[in-house]
Amino acid sequence: MFEFGRELRRIFRNQGRVDTDSSLYELLNLKLLITQGRNLDIEGGRVSTKDRFTPYLEAAEIWREYARRTGDPVALRRAATAAESAGKEARTANEAARAVLEQAQTCILGVDLFETRELLTSAEDLLANGRVAVQDDEGLRARFNRVEARLAARLAIRQGISGDLELALLAMSHIDRAIERADHQVRQTGAAGDKIAAAQARFERGDLLMLVGQDRCDSSLMTAVIKDFEALLVRLDPAYEPVTHARVTLRLALAHIWKGEIEGKPDIISEGIALLSNDENAIDFEHSPLDWAEHKQALAMGLQALAELTLNEEIYEKAMQVYDLALKRPLQKGLLLRAQLANNRATCLAKHAELRGDLGALEAAETAFKVELRGVKAQDDPVGWAILQTNLARLYVARGDITGFMLERAEAAYALEAALEIFAEHGLKSLSTSAQEHLDRVREQA
Known part of the structure; x- marks a missing residue:
């Protein structure tokens, strides 16, 4: 371990301004990121500041890091604004290219967090225009490639x-x-x-x-991923690169889980679960809420996969507990991760009820979804409303699978069609695919 005070002295200089080594951002908690981002915004906007490009560019990186960890749309907008300001203050072609890179990365993060698909076009245009300036700078060219x-x-x-x-x-x-x-x-x-x-x-x-x-269904690709991430993990120190270490561990675990699913081998899935169950591999919610939530979702998915393979009800219940734990934490509305958690939980609940033939569990879940649905207005939170409709329809499908007929077929079809329209309008491809699959199941049972 390291002396944290010594590291902070490396990080802060010139009245709290952060060193330009962005690898040190991983050591900053959310409060320090906010403080640093605000300081840099102020420095960039100060009339007396001679070089405004540098603080604006650093502010964009800081706010993007904060948005990546929290899903905060305000931070994402601040990152975009700071990157744009850096572009306006650029004095050389290389500085302009660095600002373009930051703008493009902010666009891509917006896609990752909220599936805002039009940002992909913006990122394409930015990179196409900025690529010309990097021919003579190998480091900058490598960053463009990434x-x-x-x-x-x-x-x-x-x-x-x-x-x-x-x-x-x-x-x-x-x-x-x-x-x-x-x-x-x-x-x-x-x-x-x-x-x-x-x-x-x-x-x-x-x-x-x-x-x-x-x-x-190619497990050899999962094997290749496992080898690559195992080699990468030993080169990282969780004390100095906590966020990157946690993200590598997450992917390594998922590769084990999906390899085990494809090959039908519970022991391989268990290896992934063991990686995620080790507290040393986890990251605190307070340090990075989204990484924490992604870790819990991966653990729940692993338990669910193991339960489906072994038909073990206790493991299903553990998976539900982990999903519930993740969903109890506050997450920004509109986040793709939030939607994935809700959808995966509904699927886990339905499959568990199908395994047990438990209509009572489905009825209890249906009541809970309807109560939640009454508190969500389609005009205020259309995506949230559509997700609840999809989850409710998933329960109707499960009931139909158990009983052999679906009384709520027309209601489920209507809800799914409305959800599909909303998902398509917002460019949410993954949610559209899930809703379409459920709609097809409803029609099959007609």
Whole structure:
């Protein structure tokens, strides 16, 4: 372990301004991030500040880090504003390119957090315009490659992994090139920030490989991800890179869980659950709420997968407890993660009830969903309303599977059609896919 006071002295200088080494941001808690972001905003806007570009760019990075950990849309807007201000204050082509990179990364984060698909187009345009200025700067070119790889991965996912894999293969070529250059940069500098950037490039490759592996039921891709992340994990120190270490552990665990699902082997799923059950691998909610929630969701998904394979009711109940724990914590409305947690919990509840043939459990859940639905207005929170409708319809489908007929077929179809319309309007592809699957089940039981 390290002496935290010594680290803070490294972090802060010049009346609380943070060192430009962004790897140190991982050591800052949310309160320190807010304080630092505000200080940098003030410094950038001060008339007496000679170099406004630097504080604005650092402010954009700080606010983006805060938004990534919390899902706060205000912080995301502040990051976008600061990056735009940095672009206006840029004095060289390289500075302008760095500002463009920050704007593009903020757009991509908006897609990750809220599935705001139009931001992908904005990121594409920004990178296309900014790429010209980086020909003579190897480090900046490597950073562009990493962000372009992230964008390519999301474009491939947006089009759907099923069917034509051309976009996925194109994205993988971008990612492999980004990893190669990132590793070269680490060998050249040995800087902690470059090491974290190289790890983030591997996140993109691992996430894409796991999605393709799930779609194709190809456990060999999961094996490749496991090897890559195991090698990466030993190079990270959770004391100095707590957030990156937690994110690598999460992906390593998910690769085990999905490999076990594909191969039908409970012991492999249990390896993933063990990784997530180790408190040393977890991150505190107060330090990064979204990473904590993602960790709990992955643990619940692992338990649910194990329960489905072993038909163990106790494990189902443990999975439900973990989902409930995650959903009790406050999360921003409109977050994709919040929707995923609600959907996954509803699916787990329905499958558990189907296993037990427990109509009483379904009725209790239906009552709870209807009570919650009465407190949500479609005009105020359309996505939240649509998610509840989808979850309610999922229970109707489960009841139909148990009894052989569905009394609420028309009601479920109407709710799902309304939810589909809202999801499509907001560009929420993953939620649209889930709702469509439930609607197809309703129609099959007609």
